[in-house]
Amino acid sequence: MSDIPAAANFIRNIIEADLAAGKHAQRRWAGRPGLAAEHAAAPLDPAKIRTRFPPEPNGYLHFGHAKSILLNFGLAAEFGGRCHMRFDDTNPEKEEQEYVDSILDSVRWLGCSWQDETENNLYYASNYFDWMLQFAEYLIDAGHAYVDSQSAEEMRARRGTLTEAGQDSPFRNRSIEENRALFKRMQAGEFPDGAHILRAKIDMASPNINLRDPAIYRIRHATHHNTGDKWCVYPMYTFAHPIEDALECITHSLCTLEFEDQRPFYEWVNERLAEGGLLQRPLPRQIEFSRLNLTYIVLSKRKLIQLVDEKHVNGWDDPRLPTLAGARRRGYAPEGFRLFAERIGISKADSLIEYSVFEDAQREVMNQLDERRVAVLDPLKLIIDNYPEGQFEDCHAPNHPLKPELGQRTMPFGRELWIEAEDFQEIPQKGFRRLFPGNKARLKYGYIVECTGCDKDENGKVIAVHCTYLPDTKSGTPGADSIKVKGNLHWVSAAHAYPAEIRLYERLFAVPAPGARREGDAADVERNFLDDINPDSKRLITAQLEPALKDAQPEQRFQFERHGYFVADRVDSGPGAPVFNRALTLKDSSHKGA
Ligand code: ATP
Numbered sequence: 001m002s003d004i005p006a007a008a009n010f011i012r013n014i015i016e017a018d019l020a021a022g023k024h025a026q027r028r029w030a031g032r033p034g035l036a037a038e039h040a041a042a043p044l045d046p047a048k049i050r051t052r053f054p055p056e057p058n059g060y061l062h063f064g065h066a067k068s069i070l071l072n073f074g075l076a077a078e079f080g081g082r083c084h085m086r087f088d089d090t091n092p093e094k095e096e097q098e099y100v101d102s103i104l105d106s107v108r109w110l111g112c113s114w115q116d117e118t119e120n121n122l123y124y125a126s127n128y129f130d131w132m133l134q135f136a137e138y139l140i141d142a143g144h145a146y147v148d149s150q151s152a153e154e155m156r157a158r159r160g161t162l163t164e165a166g167q168d169s170p171f172r173n174r175s176i177e178e179n180r181a182l183f184k185r186m187q188a189g190e191f192p193d194g195a196h197i198l199r200a201k202i203d204m205a206s207p208n209i210n211l212r213d214p215a216i217y218r219i220r221h222a223t224h225h226n227t228g229d230k231w232c233v234y235p236m237y238t239f240a241h242p243i244e245d246a247l248e249c250i251t252h253s254l255c256t257l258e259f260e261d262q263r264p265f266y267e268w269v270n271e272r273l274a275e276g277g278l279l280q281r282p283l284p285r286q287i288e289f290s291r292l293n294l295t296y297i298v299l300s301k302r303k304l305i306q307l308v309d310e311k312h313v314n315g316w317d318d319p320r321l322p323t324l325a326g327a328r329r330r331g332y333a334p335e336g337f338r339l340f341a342e343r344i345g346i347s348k349a350d351s352l353i354e355y356s357v358f359e360d361a362q363r364e365v366m367n368q369l370d371e372r373r374v375a376v377l378d379p380l381k382l383i384i385d386n387y388p389e390g391q392f393e394d395c396h397a398p399n400h401p402l403k404p405e406l407g408q409r410t411m412p413f414g415r416e417l418w419i420e421a422e423d424f425q426e427i428p429q430k431g432f433r434r435l436f437p438g439n440k441a442r443l444k445y446g447y448i449v450e451c452t453g454c455d456k457d458e459n460g461k462v463i464a465v466h467c468t469y470l471p472d473t474k475s476g477t478p479g480a481d482s483i484k485v486k487g488n489l490h491w492v493s494a495a496h497a498y499p500a501e502i503r504l505y506e507r508l509f510a511v512p513a514p515g516a517r518r519e520g521d522a523a524d525v526e527r528n529f530l531d532d533i534n535p536d537s538k539r540l541i542t543a544q545l546e547p548a549l550k551d552a553q554p555e556q557r558f559q560f561e562r563h564g565y566f567v568a569d570r571v572d573s574g575p576g577a578p579v580f581n582r583a584l585t586l587k588d589s590s591h592k593g594a
């Protein structure tokens, strides 16, 4: 898919300009994260740029994260750089190993790698706690931080507003010695949560509220998933993040727009620490871009958790969820995510992208990549009365119409076949070209047949269709074109078919903006996104599949001719007994104009 023209991406332009100016050319890299002195003693960094993907391991990754992953890993690859996989795990609560594992899995699935022959850039921010503490102490010594002992309410009351300056804390001018002593006692566990907090000493009158002496270290008596009970003080995210980037020699720190107001503090932290000789220059540059938003899905962690916890879906990898674990199980292609990400580009403008743009990207790559197979989703028996009972022969079907190199497979043909129920009409509607009494149609890859009638049960329901076949019309033989027919239908031999469970998935939400107010809603109407769940988002059927599909491996994907793209479910498929999920129909027919 490398021939796709790249959509606008202003970050690419920034990197090109930085490289042209040689901005990062003198950076050194100690082979692992470290202080300025360690990097200074090392060779020049062979990586032209360094980016990072820094999730907090407190949930499963979703489609929005895919945009960030592909951006960070993509730019690093494009410019001869490296992208670090870093867990931003500085918050002891809510973080779990299960999330760590699933995040690594999803990033790998998207085709991104933090490891090559020379480097393994998998990091945990919690491994930097010693440095962060050292930096906090440095800031105290340099007069840039103080211990505040106000209550949370008092601090809030003095913070000011967007239009009013804040007021200094009564503890702001504590001596360095007193700050040091108190901070030591905070670390020693002498105080309960919230009794004191370490704050940066910047400017309580700053027009940017984030610079009004932000908190940098807090007391939390909590067990951390990586460091256990070693610590009872933890850095605030906004203090930790710039440090993580600088220790790792990140050149371009890409994040979403909500961090724009934090950029001055990000720079303040790293500047102070570089002044103190602790961090290497040039410092990382934070660049913000707009989040991914798509119609018909929700991406907020809170809502995803609610969908899972309240069992509106079956777990985090439910194929209807916009998690990457769900996407994988659904049968979406990682290459489709790439094509989609390239197409939507990167900008600072907030936008809501139509879900169909994502689906079209998926269809495009699946159409290229996936082998074709035949599946009858709504089986009806077709009996060829003039074909000898017990006799079978091989028909040949190409695995991919655009790629002859993928070869052919054989499909057994016999007297009894399964066809789609919708391919027979006793009294044909106008324009119907498939089977109806007296009409001829082609059994694709097989023979032309002429429909002679049908059998019905006592309720008048059609239970079998009868026909005769024309022996010299087999596909691929000279007689194939001797008769022209308009209808073409797919089939599988009833004696050989593999009956399998298929899950037909639709969108989880029935409306483009789940939970949003709609035109005509009274002013006091509040909607709940759960009320917008599509009640028919999953349907189970038993289909008749061509025998070759019995050997499908978990996660193997196919185009079922005329039906769409399907994947052998990676969880529920037994050996030799795959069940299939529908990722997508062939065309976007059900959501016209959506
Ligand atoms: P959420 O807000 O959905 O809970 P988050 O931002 O809290 O997500 P993190 O684990 O902190 O989740 O995210 C890791 C990275 O992914 C961050 O750099 C974040 O900016 C990026 N990211 C998260 N959501 C999106 C999105 N919708 N579009 C683009 N990038 C995103």
Ligand code: MG
Pocket: 056
């Ligand atoms: Mg976040």
